Amino acid sequence: MTHTIVIGAGMVGLATAWHLQGYGHEVTVIDRAGVAAGSSWGNAGWLTPGKSIPLSNASLWAYGPKALLDPDAAMSVPTRVDLRLWEFCARFMARANQKSWDDTMAGLTPIDKIALEAFDELAGGGVDSWTKEGPFVIAFENEAQARGFHEEIEGAIRHGQDVPYERLDNPRELVSQLSDNARVVYRLEGQRFFEPAPFVEALARAVTQRGGVIETGVAVEEVNSTRLPIIKLSTGEYRTADNVVVATGAWLPKLVRKLGVKQLVQAGRGYSFTVATDEPIEYPVYLPEERLACTPYQGRFRIAGTMEFRGPDEPFQPRRVQAMVKHAKKMLRGVDFDDLQDQWVGSRPVTPDGLPLIGETKAPNVYVAGGHGMWGMVLGPATGKLLAAQIATGVVDPMCRRFDPLR
Numbered sequence: 184m185t186h187t188i189v190i191g192a193g194m195v196g197l198a199t200a201w202h203l204q205g206y207g208h209e210v211t212v213i214d215r216a217g218v219a220a221g222s223s224w225g226n227a228g229w230l231t232p233g234k235s236i237p238l239s240n241a242s243l244w245a246y247g248p249k250a251l252l253d254p255d256a257a258m259s260v261p262t263r264v265d266l267r268l269w270e271f272c273a274r275f276m277a278r279a280n281q282k283s284w285d286d287t288m289a290g291l292t293p294i295d296k297i298a299l300e301a302f303d304e305l306a307g308g309g310v311d312s313w314t315k316e317g318p319f320v321i322a323f324e325n326e327a328q329a330r331g332f333h334e335e336i337e338g339a340i341r342h343g344q345d346v347p348y349e350r351l352d353n354p355r356e357l358v359s360q361l362s363d364n365a366r367v368v369y370r371l372e373g374q375r376f377f378e379p380a381p382f383v384e385a386l387a388r389a390v391t392q393r394g395g396v397i398e399t400g401v402a403v404e405e406v407n408s409t410r411l412p413i414i415k416l417s418t419g420e421y422r423t424a425d426n427v428v429v430a431t432g433a434w435l436p437k438l439v440r441k442l443g444v445k446q447l448v449q450a451g452r453g454y455s456f457t458v459a460t461d462e463p464i465e466y467p468v469y470l471p472e473e474r475l476a477c478t479p480y481q482g483r484f485r486i487a488g489t490m491e492f493r494g495p496d497e498p499f500q501p502r503r504v505q506a507m508v509k510h511a512k513k514m515l516r517g518v519d520f521d522d523l524q525d526q527w528v529g530s531r532p533v534t535p536d537g538l539p540l541i542g543e544t545k546a547p548n549v550y551v552a553g554g555h556g557m558w559g560m561v562l563g564p565a566t567g568k569l570l571a572a573q574i575a576t577g578v579v580d581p582m583c584r585r586f587d588p589l590r
Contacts, residue, residue, distance in 0.1 A: 184209045187426040187574065188414060190403045190438070193223035194560050195552045196377070196430030197386045198567025200395055201305065203210065206575035210395040211424070212387075215402035215417070219383035221432050225455040225527030226560055227476035227487040229467060230302065230314055230375040230517070232295035233339050233346035235558040237287040237537040238490070239278040242331055247276065249533045255506035259491040260301035268492060271449040274535035284338065290585035291558075292342045294565050299363040299375060301564035309393075310525075312385035314377040320358050321348070322365040322514055328472045329367055336371075347372040357466055360517040376467050376478050379560055403431075406438050408546035426574055427573030430552040432559070433495040433530035435540070444588045448554050450495035450530035454503045455487035459526040461517035473510035484509055484518065490557075495530035503528070532555055541570055541586040542579065550574060551588040 185208045189200045192214035200210040214220065250256035260272060278287070302314050323329045339346050354368035355361050361368065387397055403418040412427040429438050433450035457480055464484050468477040475488040488510075489503050509519050533556045534540065540554035552570050555562050569580050 184426045186211070187428065188213060188412070188422065189428045189430060190214075190406075190414070191254075191430035192218045192387060192397060192399065192431065193221050193430065193432060194219075194228070194383050194386070194563035195432075195555070195566050196388055196428065197383060198305070199428050199430060199552055199566045199570050200390050200567070201308070201310075201386060201393075202567045202571030203574065204390065204393045204395060206571060208575070210390065212390065212395065212397045213401060213403055213416075214397070214399050217399045218387040218397065219380045220560060222453070222529035222531045223383045224380045224527065225485075225487070225529050226379055226453060227455070227467070227485065228379040228478050228480065229378050229476060230296040230299060230377060230561045231319070232561060233336065233371070233374055235291060235298070235561055236335055236339055237278070237284050237291070238533065238556055239275050239287075239535075239537055240284050241280055242282065243276060243279040249458050255509060256491050259366065259489065259503065261493060268449065269538055270297070271447045271535055272492065274447065275533075278536060283562065286344075288338060288342045290538050292339075292344060292560055293582035294569070295339075296343060297551065298561050300431055300563050301568055302375070304568070305389075305564055308389070309383075310386050310389045312377070312382040314375045314382075317370075317372060317376065317466055319371040319372050319467045319469055320361070321369040321371055321471065322354070322361055323367040323472060324364050326367050329369070332369070332471050345373060358464055358468055359462065360460055360464060360515050361468075362514055362516045365514050371469075378480055401424040403438065406442065406546070406549055408442075408549045409548060412546065414548050420435065425552065426548045428550045428552055428570065428574070432553055433532040435532055435551065435553045438551075439544055439551055439588070442549055444540065444551055446540060446554070446588065446590060447535055448532045448540070449492055450532040451556060452489070452491040452493055452495070452528050452530050453487055453557070454489050454507060455485055455525070455527050456504055456523045457481075457483040457485045459519045459522055460484050468515050470511070473514060475507060475511055477511075483524070499526070500530045531555075531559065538585050539587040541566055541583050542588050544588055
């Protein structure tokens with residue numbers, strides 16, 4: 184039986200393992216921390232292919248310089264000597280134009296369009312968890328603030344997605360906790376949400392129930408390959424397999440740079456916390472001006488946001504949460520901001536061109552799955568399906584050609 188080792192027990196790694204099992208592979212998943220321990224745990228849980236769009240756009244030329252001077256801005260870049268970070272920022276900003284946005288969106292659209300059916304396939308195959316349809320509630324102080332949102336949605340529609348949305352006559356008809364500042368409110372349809380950690384844990388259970396092995400608390404320090412891949416563990420042990428998949432998110436470069444993957448991957452750290460509300464909130468809320476994504480989560484309300492370009496293992500920055508609270512208070516009421524729970528930071532793997540890395544490295548039988556930026560959760564199951572097919576059949580799906588890790 185073909186044996187494949189998957190490094191990383193987040194959504195992307197586990198989805199790849201699950202689909203490989205469908206091809207008869209014996210799978211071992213290894214993670215240095217645990218199932219859903221990285222950016223799979225505390226993110227907003229949005230399954231929104233209509234919002235899975237390039238992060239770099241023309242508006243950054245106005246927003247970026249202001250953000251560098253504002254310690255409470257949603258986008259944060261530390262002012263220090265870090266040549267690799269500043270190289271990433273330069274390449275990221277070079278894509279901040281309409282032509283590049285359309286180029287990246289053309290690459291993302293095919294996988295965006297199969298993203299939700301990939302979740303349905305997992306559920307139909309025994310993954311015991313749920314996803315829910317919206318609507319999503321999008322709130323602004325005024326119509327001028329909504330221009331960027333309109334442009335993003337219309338861009339997704341222009342590239343072939345169906346993303347219905349409409350303005351609400353009564354801004355608080357779906358979410359009573361919107362403050363009086365929320366005067367312009369839209370409802371976005373055709374998208375879903377879920378509780379990310381419970382879903383990923385259910386996916387892990389499904390992998391083990393099908394005979395897979397998940398090992399946690401041990402790190403992979405090195406991956407090599409001449410004919411068969413060899414990995415070195417933090418315990419000093421070496422292991423071989425027929426294939427290895429590296430799905431370690433923001434930590435990808437450590438293992439794959441010497442395998443020919445030269446594309447930069449920068450940790451774009453997001454923060455979240457949960458709060459109690461006076462009445463249950465049933466639907467996700469998006470505050471684009473404040474750059475906050477809010478979602479019902481286990482009887483509370485999770486507020487997630489920020490894009491902090493730091494190292495993936497740097498300490499939690501309390502100021503980021505304080506800034507999120509400050510912005511959220513302006514747009515929400517009936518929320519207990521004195522009782523913050525589940526405070527979290529997670530590192531999302533961001534590439535300068537906004538396209539993920541899915542495919543084979545220069546090392547024989549060593550593959551990469553990652554670099555999705557903010558869209559690893561929604562695109563994870565589809566990524567796993569596409570990469571598993573490539574590993575099992577040797578055929579690269581046309582929609583993955585733009586995601587070549589050796590580009």
